[in-house]
Amino acid sequence: MDLIKNLQWRYAVKKYSDEMVSEDKIAKIEEAINLTASSCGIQPYRLFVITNPEVRQRLAEGSFNTQIHASSHLLAFAGLNRTTSNYITDYVDMMEEQRSLEKGTLKEYKDTLIDYFSIQTQEENVVWSTKQAYIGLGTALIAAAELKVDATPMEGFDPKLFDEVLGLSEKGLHASVILSLGYRDIENDYLASMPKVRLPINEFSTKIN
Numbered sequence: 001m002d003l004i005k006n007l008q009w010r011y012a013v014k015k016y017s018d019e020m021v022s023e024d025k026i027a028k029i030e031e032a033i034n035l036t037a038s039s040c041g042i043q044p045y046r047l048f049v050i051t052n053p054e055v056r057q058r059l060a061e062g063s064f065n066t067q068i069h070a071s072s073h074l075l076a077f078a079g080l081n082r083t084t085s086n087y088i089t090d091y092v093d094m095m096e097e098q099r100s101l102e103k104g105t106l107k108e109y110k111d112t113l114i115d116y117f118s119i120q121t122q123e124e125n126v127v128w129s130t131k132q133a134y135i136g137l138g139t140a141l142i143a144a145a146e147l148k149v150d151a152t153p154m155e156g157f158d159p160k161l162f163d164e165v166l167g168l169s170e171k172g173l174h175a176s177v178i179l180s181l182g183y184r185d186i187e188n189d190y191l192a193s194m195p196k197v198r199l200p201i202n203e204f205s206t207k208i209n
């Protein structure tokens with residue numbers, strides 16, 4: 001199965017070559033992330049695709065991850081700070097529109113979501129939207145591997161700096177996790193020739209029949 005081969009091929013690249021990923025492949029990865037499942041189906045995070053070298057240099061400040069600026073593209077997954085009534089209303093309106101439902105058909109669903117999120121604390125909401133963003137990250141890793149694009153998921157970055165440089169707070173968002181994309185520099189990446197380290201499958205996965 002190609003999927004497993006491609007997942008064995010991928011690894012978290014430390015050093016990238018100068019080769020750029022084509023816009024066609026980037027568009028496929030964006031689309032795959034957009035198609036990711038999310039809790040309540042309301043996609044409580046947004047994606048930023050960053051190539052601007054000056055912006056990336058600033059984003060890399062203080063981080064040990066050179067991949068933030070030295071790779072083809074940088075993706076930032078940014079969770080919603082608050083799942084507001086307005087956000088839910090707009091999203092549910094879009095559901096009705098895209099499914100050609102009469103306006104108001106999903107009112108009960110909308111009201112349930114509004115009630116549910118109105119009693120969440122901001123902290124609970126941020127934890128939730130960040131978890132959702134990580135699901136998008138998982139999809140991105142698989143999509144990149146399928147396209148034979150290298151990728152590095154990263155938590156080693158300064159979220160406050162990202163919020164400031166990308167103007168996320170004004171948009172009601174916060175930086176959750178990031179992913180660099182590009183092509184491995186086989187000669188200069190010490191990890192390129194290392195075998196993957198994983199638990200034996202029977203230790204990792206338990207069957208309850």
Ligand SMILES: Cc1cc2nc3c(=O)[nH]c(=O)nc-3n(C[C@H](O)[C@H](O)[C@H](O)COP(=O)(O)O)c2cc1C
Nearest residue numbers: 010011012013014065152153154155156157177196
């Ligand atoms: C959420 C997350 C955060 C990570 N953060 C970093 C990071 O900041 N820098 C880095 O070089 N690798 C980072 N990694 C990569 C992991 O170290 C790597 O995935 C793990 O060692 C397994 O190896 P593999 O992905 O090469 O198979 C991160 C991975 C995940 C999933």
